[in-house]
Amino acid sequence: MRPKLTDVAKKAGVSVTTVSRVINNYGYLSQTTKDKVFAAMKELNYQPNSLARSLHGKKTNLIGVIFPSLSNPFFAELVEQIEKRLFQAGYKTILCNSADNPEKERTYLRLLMANQVDGIISGAHNLGIKEYDNVGLPIVSFDRKLSDDIPIVSSDNYRGGALATKELYQAGSRHIYFLGSSKRAENPTDNRLLGHQKMIKELGLTTHIHSIDFEESPNLKLLSIRELLNNHHPDGIVCTDDLTALLVLRCAQELGLKVPEQLKITGFDGTSFIQDYHPELSTIVQPIHDIAALLVNILSKRIDQPHTELEQIQYVLPIKFLRSTTTSL
Amino acid sequence: MRPKLTDVAKKAGVSVTTVSRVINNYGYLSQTTKDKVFAAMKELNYQPNSLARSLHGKKTNLIGVIFPSLSNPFFAELVEQIEKRLFQAGYKTILCNSADNPEKERTYLRLLMANQVDGIISGAHNLGIKEYDNVGLPIVSFDRKLSDDIPIVSSDNYRGGALATKELYQAGSRHIYFLGSSKRAENPTDNRLLGHQKMIKELGLTTHIHSIDFEESPNLKLLSIRELLNNHHPDGIVCTDDLTALLVLRCAQELGLKVPEQLKITGFDGTSFIQDYHPELSTIVQPIHDIAALLVNILSKRIDQPHTELEQIQYVLPIKFLRSTTTSL
Numbered sequence: 001m002r003p004k005l006t007d008v009a010k011k012a013g014v015s016v017t018t019v020s021r022v023i024n025n026y027g028y029l030s031q032t033t034k035d036k037v038f039a040a041m042k043e044l045n046y047q048p049n050s051l052a053r054s055l056h057g058k059k060t061n062l063i064g065v066i067f068p069s070l071s072n073p074f075f076a077e078l079v080e081q082i083e084k085r086l087f088q089a090g091y092k093t094i095l096c097n098s099a100d101n102p103e104k105e106r107t108y109l110r111l112l113m114a115n116q117v118d119g120i121i122s123g124a125h126n127l128g129i130k131e132y133d134n135v136g137l138p139i140v141s142f143d144r145k146l147s148d149d150i151p152i153v154s155s156d157n158y159r160g161g162a163l164a165t166k167e168l169y170q171a172g173s174r175h176i177y178f179l180g181s182s183k184r185a186e187n188p189t190d191n192r193l194l195g196h197q198k199m200i201k202e203l204g205l206t207t208h209i210h211s212i213d214f215e216e217s218p219n220l221k222l223l224s225i226r227e228l229l230n231n232h233h234p235d236g237i238v239c240t241d242d243l244t245a246l247l248v249l250r251c252a253q254e255l256g257l258k259v260p261e262q263l264k265i266t267g268f269d270g271t272s273f274i275q276d277y278h279p280e281l282s283t284i285v286q287p288i289h290d291i292a293a294l295l296v297n298i299l300s301k302r303i304d305q306p307h308t309e310l311e312q313i314q315y316v317l318p319i320k321f322l323r324s325t326t327t328s329l
Numbered sequence: 330m331r332p333k334l335t336d337v338a339k340k341a342g343v344s345v346t347t348v349s350r351v352i353n354n355y356g357y358l359s360q361t362t363k364d365k366v367f368a369a370m371k372e373l374n375y376q377p378n379s380l381a382r383s384l385h386g387k388k389t390n391l392i393g394v395i396f397p398s399l400s401n402p403f404f405a406e407l408v409e410q411i412e413k414r415l416f417q418a419g420y421k422t423i424l425c426n427s428a429d430n431p432e433k434e435r436t437y438l439r440l441l442m443a444n445q446v447d448g449i450i451s452g453a454h455n456l457g458i459k460e461y462d463n464v465g466l467p468i469v470s471f472d473r474k475l476s477d478d479i480p481i482v483s484s485d486n487y488r489g490g491a492l493a494t495k496e497l498y499q500a501g502s503r504h505i506y507f508l509g510s511s512k513r514a515e516n517p518t519d520n521r522l523l524g525h526q527k528m529i530k531e532l533g534l535t536t537h538i539h540s541i542d543f544e545e546s547p548n549l550k551l552l553s554i555r556e557l558l559n560n561h562h563p564d565g566i567v568c569t570d571d572l573t574a575l576l577v578l579r580c581a582q583e584l585g586l587k588v589p590e591q592l593k594i595t596g597f598d599g600t601s602f603i604q605d606y607h608p609e610l611s612t613i614v615q616p617i618h619d620i621a622a623l624l625v626n627i628l629s630k631r632i633d634q635p636h637t638e639l640e641q642i643q644y645v646l647p648i649k650f651l652r653s654t655t656t657s658l
Contacts, residue, residue, distance in 0.1 A: 065424070069409060071602060076405040080398060083426050087433070092440065094391070095424040096416075097409050104416070111421065218605040246606050273400060276547040277575050 003044040012040035023114040063299065064112040066096040066105060066122040067142075072243065073273040074286070075123070078142070081292030082121060089300055091118070100215050102126035109135055119299045122146060125215075138302035140295050145186050151302075153294050153315045154188035160284040160319045161195030164238045164266040167282065169203050171327045173236025173264050176200065177228065179248065180240025182211040188316075192240050192268065208234070218247060225251045235263060242267035242274045242283055249281070249326060265326040275322070282327040285320045332373035341369035352443040392628065393441040395425040395434060395451040401572065402602040403615070404452070407471070410621030411450060418629055420447070429544050431455035438464055448628045451475060454544075467631035469624050474515050480631075482623050482644045483517035489613040489648045490524030493567045493595040496611065498532050500656045502565025502593050505529065506557065508577065509569025511540040517645075521569050521597065537563070547576060554580045564592060571596035571603045571612055578610070578655060594655040604651070611656040614649045 009016045014033060022029060022037040040046070063086055070076045083093040094117060098105035105126045112120060113135055120135065123142035132139060132146040139146065143154045161178075168176055178196050181189075193209070200207050210228045212221055225248055228234065239245040245267030249259060257263045267274070270285030294315055301308075338345045343362060351358055351366040369375070392415055399405045412422040423446060427434035434455045441449060442464055449464065452471035461468060461475040468475065472483045490507075497505055507525050510518075522538070529536050539557045541550055554577055557563065568574040574596030578588060586592045596603070599614030623644055630637075 062423075070399055070405040071402070071409060073400070073402065073405070073602075076399040076402070079424070080400060080426050083424050084428070087425075087437075093424045095394070095408070095412050095422045097412050099413070108416075243606065250606075273402075277572065277579075 003046045005046075007044055008037065008040045008046050011044060012036045023110070059118055059303075060116040061091050062094055062117045063091045064094045064096060064108065064117045064120040064122075066098050066108060066120065066124045068098055068100055068123070068125050070097060072241075073271045074241070074269040074288075077271050077273065077288050078123070078292060081289055082295060085292050085296040089296055091296075096124075098124040098126055100125060106131060113137060118303050121295050121299060138299055138306060140299045140302070142291065142295060143188050145188075149310065149313070151298050151310060151313055151315065152188060153291055153298070153317070155286040155291065155319045156316050157188050157191035157319075158195035158198075160268060160286075161192035161197075161238065162199040163195075163319070163321050164268070164284055165196045165199040166203070167321055167323065167327055168236035168238065168264050168266060169199075169205070171236075171260065171264050173234075174205065175208070175234050176205060176236040176238065177208045177210050177232065177234040178238050178240075179210045179212055179225070179228070179244060180238075181214050182209050183213075188314075189240070196238055208232070212244065214241070218243070221247055222251060226255070229255055229257065229263070237263065237265050239265065239267050242269045242271065242278070242281060245281055245283065245326070246278060260325065260327050260329060266321075267326075270320075270322055280325045282324045283322050285322050287317050287319070290317050332375045334375075336373055337366065337369045337375050340373060341365045352439070388447055388632075389445040390420050391423055391446045392420045393423045393425060393437065393446045393449040393451075395427050395437060395449065395453045397427055397429055397452070397454050399426060401570075402600045403570070403598040403617075406600050406602065406617050407452070407621060410618055411624060414621050414625040418625055420625075425453075427453040427455055429454060435460060442466060447632050450624050450628060467628055467635060469628045469631070471620065471624060472517050474517075478639065478642070480627050480639060480642055480644065481517060482620055482627070482646070484615040484620065484648045485645050486517050486648075487520035487524035487527075489597060489615075490521035490526075490567065491528040492524075492648070492650050493597070493613055494525045494528040495532070496650055496652065496656055497565035497567065497593050497595060498528075498534070500565075500589065500593050502563075503534065504537070504563050505534060505565040505567065506537045506539050506561065506563040507567050507569075508539050508541055508554070508557070508573060509567075510543050511538050512542075517643075518569070525567055537561070541573065543570070547572070551576050551580060555584070558584055558586065558592070566592065566594050568594065568596050571598045571600065571607070571610060574610055574612065574655070575607060589654065589656050589658060595650075596655075599649075599651055609654045610651075611653045612651050614651050616646050616648070619646050 005016055005019055009019045019037050022034050065079060065082055067075045067079055086093050096108040105124050109131060119138035121140050132150060139150050141150050141152045145152060178193060197207055212224050229251055237248055239248060245265050248265050252259050252263050259265060267281050267283035270283045274281055334345055334348055338348045348366050351363050394408060394411055396404045396408055415422050425437040434453050438460060448467035450469050461479060468479050470479050470481045474481060507522060526536055541553050558580055566577055568577060574594050577594050581588050581592050588594060596610050596612035599612045603610055
C-alpha cells in the first residue's frame with residue numbers, strides 16, 4: 001500500500017497540516033520541522049503529487065521547465081521556444097532558473113511534485129540521478145543524463161566537435177586547442193570533446209585541451225584565455241559555446257592577433273542572437289526550434305500514455321556548421 | 330449580485346461544462362462556441378478567477394509573468410531576476426512570451442484569470458488598457474501604461490535620454506541623432522525621447538530623429554542605419570536600446586567610420602550580458618535587480634492587501650551612465 005499524508009505526519013511527529021505546508025512551502029516553518037518531514041517522506045518514499053494525481057485523475061496543464069539561467073542567449077531562446085510549443089499544446093510553463101544552485105533545483109522539484117504539474121522539462125546541471133528518479137512524474141531532459149529511464153534530447157554534439165575541428169584544419173590550422181569543460185559527467189555535451197579528439201587523431205594532429213569551466217565568470221574566463229593565447233600560441237580554437245568564442249575573439253583583438261589569418265575560432269550554439277549580432281563568428285548551429293518541439297512532443301506523449309514503454313532514451317538532432325570570417329576570409 | 334458560471338452558460342446557450350472548458354481552454358471547442366461564451370462573459374462582466382478566489386479564499390502561489398520575448402537579453406535578465414525574487418517570496422512563475430502577438434497575450438490573460446494565479450507582472454506591448462482593466466487580479470506593469478490604476482515601475486527614462494545626449498555633447502558631438510521608436514503611446518519609454526529633446530534644446534542644437542521600430546528585424550534595422558550614416562552623417566547617435574547600438578557600431582565599422590573619433594554612440598539598458606561581452610559600449614544602465622525587486626514587492630502587497638488604496642501609481646528608479654570607448658577614447 002502506498003504511504004499517505006497521515007503516515008508521513010505520524011512518522012514525523014507533526015500534524016497533517018504541517019506536512020502539507022512543508023510540501024507546499026507555505027507559511028513559516030522551522031528548518032527542524034522541514035528536515036523531520038522530508039526525512040519521513042524519504043523513508044516512506046512518499047510521492048505527494050502522483051498520489052494526488054491518481055486519486056483525482058486531474059490534469060493541471062502546467063509544466064515545470066528547469067534551466068540554469070536565461071542570461072545565456074542559448075537557454076533564453078530554447079526556453080522561449082519551449083514555452084511557445086507548450087502553449088500550442090495547451091500547457092502553461094512554470095519557469096525555474098536553477099541558477100547552478102542545487103538547493104533551489106531540489107526545492108523546485110519538490111514544489112513541482114507537490115503542486116500538481118503534469119510533467120517536467122529539465123536542462124539543469126546540478127542534481128544527480130537520485131533526486132530525479134524519485135520525482136514520479138513524466139520528465140524529459142535536454143543534454144543531461146538525469147536517470148536511466150528519462151529520455152534525453154540533444155544535438156549531435158559528437159559530430160559538432162568533429163566538424164568544427166575539421167573546418168579549422170581545412171582552413172589551415174595545425175596547432176588546435178579545445179577550449180571548454182573537460183569534466184566528464186556522462187552527459188551528451190561530453191561528446192563535443194570526444195568528437196574533437198577523434199577528428200584530431202584522424203588528422204594526425206596532437207590533442208590540446210585548455211580546460212575552462214562553463215559556469216566561470218566572463219572576467220575569469222578572459223584571464224585564462226589570455227594565458228592560453230600568450231603562452232601556447234594556438235592557430236585554431238574549438239570553443240564549446242559561442243560566448244566563450246566571443247571572449248577569445250576579443251582577447252585576440254586586444255593582443256593584436258589577426259583573425260582568421262593567425263588565429264581561427266569556432267563557436268557552438270548558433271543562436272539567432274549570435275547570427276544577428278555576431279555574424280562574423282563561425283559556429284556549430286544547434287537546431288533550437290527542433291529541440292524545443294521534440295522535448296514537448298515526447299513529454300506530451302509521456303503524459304498522455306504514462307504506462308507505455310519508452311521507445312527510445314536518446315534522441316540526437318543534426319547540427320550545421322555556419323562558416324564565417326573567424327575561420328575563412 | 331455577481332454573475333455565476335450558470336448565468337454565463339444560460340446566456341450563451343451552452344452547458345456549464347462547456348463554459349468551464351472555454352475558460353480553461355481545454356478539449357475541442359469550435360470557434361463559434363468560444364465566441365458565444367466570451368460574448369456572454371463580457372456582457373455579464375463575469376470574472377471567473379476573482380469569483381473562485383472569493384468563494385474559496387485559496388492562494389495558488391502562482392504569478393503570471395508576461396513579457397514580449399526572451400531573445401532580448403534585457404527581458405531575459407529581467408525575467409530571470411523576477412523569477413528569483415518571486416521564488417524567494419514563495420511564488421512560482423508562469424512564463425508567458427507574448428511575442429508581439431496580441432491574440433496570445435489575450436489568451437494568456439484569460440487563462441491566467443481562469444486558472445488561479447494570484448497576480449500578474451506584465452511588460453508586454455500589445456494590448457490596450459481595456460483588456461487589462463477587466464482582469465480583476467492584482468497586476469503590476471513594467472514600462473507600460475496598462476490602465477489608470479495599475480502601478481507602473483520603470484527606470485528614469487527621461488533622465489536617461491537627457492544624460493546620454495549630454496554625454497555625447499560633452500564628448501564633442503554636435504550633429505546628434507536620436508535612433509529609436511518615435512511612436513507615442515503614453516508609455517514611460519517615450520520619456521527617452523522627451524529627455525533627449527529637452528537636452529538638445531538646452532544645448533542649443535537641432536533635434537534629429539531617425540525613427541526605427543523596436544520590433545523590426547536586425548537586418549532591416551541595419552538597412553535603415555546604413556542609410557542614416559551614409560546620407561545624414563551624424564557625429565553622435567543616442568540609441569534607445571543596446572542591441573540597436575551594436576548594429577550602429579557594426580555598420581560604422583563596415584563603412585570605415587572611426588568610433589568614437591568620427592561617430593560617438595550610446596546605448597540603453599546595460600545588461601550584464603552587454604557589460605561582459607560588449608564592454609566597449611557606452612550605455613545607460615537600468616537597475617534590473619531593483620526593478621525586479623520592486624515589481625515583486627508591489628505585487629506581493631497588492632495580493633496580501635487587495636483592498637488597500639494604492640499609495641502610488643508611478644515608480645521611477647535611477648539610471649547610470651556607463652562611459653566607455655564608443656564615446657571616449
